[in-house]
Amino acid sequence: YKGIKPIWCPGCGDYGILNALIQVLARNQVDPARLAIVSGIGCSGRFPAFVKSYGFHGVHGRVLPVATGLKLARPDMTVVAVGGDGDGLAIGMGHLPHAIRRNVDITYLLFDNHIYGLTKGQPSPTTEVGHKTHASPFGVSEYPINPLALALVAGATFVARGFSSHTRHLADLIEAALEHRGFSFVQIMTPCVTFYDTYKQWKQQAWELGEDHDPSDFQAALRLATEAEGMPIGIFYRVERPTLMDRLAAGAKDAVRLQSGTRYDREADARQIDALLQRYR
Ligand code: SF4
Numbered sequence: 075y076k077g078i079k080p081i082w083c084p085g086c087g088d089y090g091i092l093n094a095l096i097q098v099l100a101r102n103q104v105d106p107a108r109l110a111i112v113s114g115i116g117c118s119g120r121f122p123a124f125v126k127s128y129g130f131h132g133v134h135g136r137v138l139p140v141a142t143g144l145k146l147a148r149p150d151m152t153v154v155a156v157g158g159d160g161d162g163l164a165i166g167m168g169h170l171p172h173a174i175r176r177n178v179d180i181t182y183l184l185f186d187n188h189i190y191g192l193t194k195g196q197p198s199p200t201t202e203v204g205h206k207t208h209a210s211p212f213g214v215s216e217y218p219i220n221p222l223a224l225a226l227v228a229g230a231t232f233v234a235r236g237f238s239s240h241t242r243h244l245a246d247l248i249e250a251a252l253e254h255r256g257f258s259f260v261q262i263m264t265p266c267v268t269f270y271d272t273y274k275q276w277k278q279q280a281w282e283l284g285e286d287h288d289p290s291d292f293q294a295a296l297r298l299a300t301e302a303e304g305m306p307i308g309i310f311y312r313v314e315r316p317t318l319m320d321r322l323a324a325g326a327k328d329a330v331r332l333q334s335g336t337r338y339d340r341e342a343d344a345r346q347i348d349a350l351l352q353r354y355r
Contacts, residue, residue: 099126118161142180157183200219226292231311248260250312255314295310
């Protein structure tokens with residue numbers, strides 16, 4: 075923690091997320107010099123200012139390309155991308171399935187409050203049909219995006235949902251996401267108490283997934299994401315698959331033959347880059 079006082083509204087769910095992330099970094103003794111937090115635009119965009127690490131406050135919707143570039147340039151760094159539902163599922167939506175299918179080894183925390191908070195309460199891609207705001211006085215007419223189902227069908231290797239008020243549970247999810255090799259997608263329900271206060275509703279709806287859920291079962295994860303009653307939180311899906319760095323290191327020809335458990339080899343990668351440079355010199 076940098077010691078800078080956050081400037082979110084009192085009661086904002088983002089405090090819970092910051093608390094959870096700090097818990098994880100502290101208990102794992104993560105070296106701030108090996109951690110980078112990349113944000114987009116929105117209330118979540120202030121996140122890098124509060125965590126002792128490298129930080130990059132990018133432009134609207136571009137958090138994933140920046141985080142991907144950073145990870146490719148510095149594979150030794152732990153890279154965490156943070157952004158809101160407006161940032162990631164509207165202007166930034168085009169990047170999400172592509173970052174997922176590349177399976178870059180980064181963690182993406184999607185702060186979902188179902189509204190644009192920073193710009194004062196316009197409906198976002200996850201706002202429910204019929205919800206009235208000053209920008210949608212007759213109620214929202216579009217159906218909301220389901221971020222978990224989207225991540226699953228795009229091929230994400232780690233898909234989870236947390237709730238900012240279940241801080242310890244959220245910390246465990248973030249820890250598991252950071253440990254996962256590959257693209258980790260964590261949707262975090264975080265109420266915007268100022269422009270769309272869902273706190274009481276989500277507190278009633280949230281329930282933690284138990285041991286009866288098998289996170290390697292894709293169909294079960296998809297059913298949970300689309301049909302479950304209330305708001306299940308926990309790890310929906312987790313599977314090991316070679317990351318982008320593993321495939322680059324193996325070369326395009328061999329990439330399809332890679333098995334789970336293949337590890338990125340930095341020296342092999344460097345040799346391949348040298349060979350490419352020789353070819354185009
Ligand atoms: Fe949080 Fe909403 Fe305030 Fe932004 S506007 S800081 S999301 S409560």
